[in-house]
Amino acid sequence: MPIAMGAVARRSLRLTGTLLQERGVRLVQQFTWFDTFPVKHYRWDNGLEALLAQNPISTVAAYLTHYTVGSASERPDQRGLAHFFEHMMFRETAALRDGDIDRIIAEAGGVGLNASTSYDTTQYYVNVPSAQLERLIALEADRMVNLKLSADLIEKERGAVLGEMNMYKDMPSDQFWNAAMAAAFQRHPYRHPIIGYTEQVSAFKTEDFAAFYRAHYAPNRAVIVVAGGFDESAVLALLDRYYGGMAPGAPRPVPAAPEPAPTSPTRVEITHGKISTEYLLLGTHTPGLTHPDLPAVILLSAVLSAGRSSPLHRRIVLEGLGTDASASVMDAEWKLVSPGMFLISVDLRHGVQAEAAEQAIDALLADARRNGFAEQDVERAKNQIRLGGFSALQTNMSLARQLGGYQVACGDARFGEKLLAALGAVTHEQLRTALERYVLVPGRLTVVQRPGAAA
């Protein structure tokens, strides 16, 4: 075991309230999430935050570290660096040789070790038997501040990163999404692919990684969530031992200014050489995750498309125009820091042109503007959201993602629960307002992907 765990680690692991204060740990809040999971939220003087969520029926734990850095945090010359850096976090530290991180986790019985980079966060996660939490915490703390970045390892990992980029390039949907984001966000960094651009990724140097590490990886840039069945005071003591003495790093950069809503429509048409059906995406800008209108915007997406009896499914799928049609709100799905998009997407049926679906959607939205939504459609949407909300909380990792994701995105771990309650209270009038303000706007984006010569 390369990480040294001295005698102190084998002493009693309990921290009393007094000791907590002495060590600079503060209980920020405690609550019972969805009336089921007791959660305590701690903050250290060095800025580290931890959410300890008890799952009463679990004997294992999910451990998830959210860093407040994603592709939107990159400078223009760094596109793809947040993701590439995420790969490097599995390589070497001052104490651990290449391969040790995977090995230690595996030997501890960890399952699902992985990481992901998003627009606003990078997440490192694994499930471990609760008795193995100390090994994991020691390792995670170590790579937060002691990562070793050598040119040799960067070069080896570059092949894997370029391989991942190539894998996505072979998927038509990736080209479609990238085109949509580039058109939706003219200024905001959400316009860039999270994975970056081949030219830049091929050229990142050791010093780029070192500077990125210094700028973004530190206790004050992390929210740790432990969810499952574990001795809470023991885990708190371990977190304190391994992270409590760390110095804070640079503060989180101020998010880029929100994308101004366009005042005129944008239409983008692309072709792909290996598809035979068309794809359509309509997008309009949202007010942002914490805006009071957002619950109505989210409910609107569910009224339109949650279920096979939804108006969008009826108009598009049951009338033979497409094979799938959905409406979604990026802000909640991606837990975005900056305002995102309300999206309607359609997979067209073979031989049907995107314009046919576009007209049907326009007719549907015009009808909703005139007549509002049927009560039964609203009831369906609210009940489907409840069902989906409960279904999404079945694993420790899903709890950890929800709690930590919202803490990072809007500083409120309870936001998911509050949002669900707010969705249940949205009125017909609020739905119509959301439709007018955020969907039936002049600056709509339309993206069509058609069969044709490779773009």
Place this chain on the structure above:
Amino acid sequence: MKLIHQRSIGFPITQAILVLPRTGACLDPARRRGLARLTLRLMQSGAGGLSNAELNGRLERLGAVVGFSLANDHLSLRLTALTENLDAALELFLTMLHQPNFDEREFSRLREELVSSWIADREESKSLRAQEMYLALTYRDQAHAYPSDGTLDGLRAVTVDHVREHWPALLGRDEPLLAVLTNLGKAEVEARIAARITLPPPREGLPHPWDGFQAPRNGGRRVVLVPDRETNTDEVLLGGFTTSELDPQWHLHRLAALIFGGDMNSRLFRVLRGEHGYSYGANCWYETSHGHSPRNRISPFTVYTFPTAEHTAQAIPLVVRLYEELVTQGVTADELQRAQQALVNSYPFQLDTPQKKLGAELDLALYGVRMDDEDTHREKLLGATPADILRMLQATHRPGLANIVLLGDPGRLDPVARAIPGIESLDVVEYPQQL
């Protein structure tokens, strides 16, 4: 009907899964692959005289959804509902089960929808196409080879009359299973769910394609090259039949698979990605764990990677060599020790959620695959030696007789394929469907 009840964490939702054993996609006639899928989808698209939108509208307003999953040896129909509306949702579920409309117009629309989706899925994912070609090569085009969503020609050949005949034929082939995950107690589940589901009694002696299945054997390596031009990565699959999960040495197979390609610490991953950067991923599995083969039947062992085009020429011979070395040289004591620790320590994750507990009960009922208790699990794994694993590998793995599928640019792949030693056959096969 056997009832399996599992208490959930307590959220007010209920999931009832009705499993029909000895059915599944394998029963699709050779010229109508996709019949079972079309049948299940059409069942959900109108029943009891209610149209598709009316039926699903009623269900969805109750906070319920109906879905299905289709394996090649069984099928499952799944009702998930807010428990407060369970009774009304179950009524609609039973209407689907017993009184599907099987409406001709709806059928025509649905068939076109499924054909379009089928094509789009393959255009999006070349790994799906490669996997299909690999299973066809491995099972030699028997019923077991086909994806549960059928083939393009098969879907197009199905008529509504075929569906009307097929659904009753799927019922009563064996004793059904009812698995329920809920916040309700068992007595309530028996009264409110199990007692209300009535199905025809099992008929004896109905044959199934898995009965007496014999795994085909090769005389050498059979290689199929599937052209796909202008790709940035290529698909590589190789493997062959080995054993089933009922094998008393299954724990040795698990250890070997973990060491060779089971995680980020495995040989395949470490060498192909970590040391050479040839591919973003490289792993291996037994097809039982991917849901293709039933867990109590002999299963192919599959090695998979998707190297970046510029590294394909190096990656393919390397993968072949690594698999050969595994079988000729086995694993090291160090590798084994790590794998033993990993599997022993990860035991709690086999049953860490109510869903997994339900799944374990279902596996026992469907396949007779019983999960070891923790002590037996530990004892078996820690008792394994490198010599045991080598003997097992040499007895059950035949890398020299592997089926190999390479999907990508033919100009790039052809010389690499020809250089693979011990080839019995090398065929260039266009993906058999016109996309």
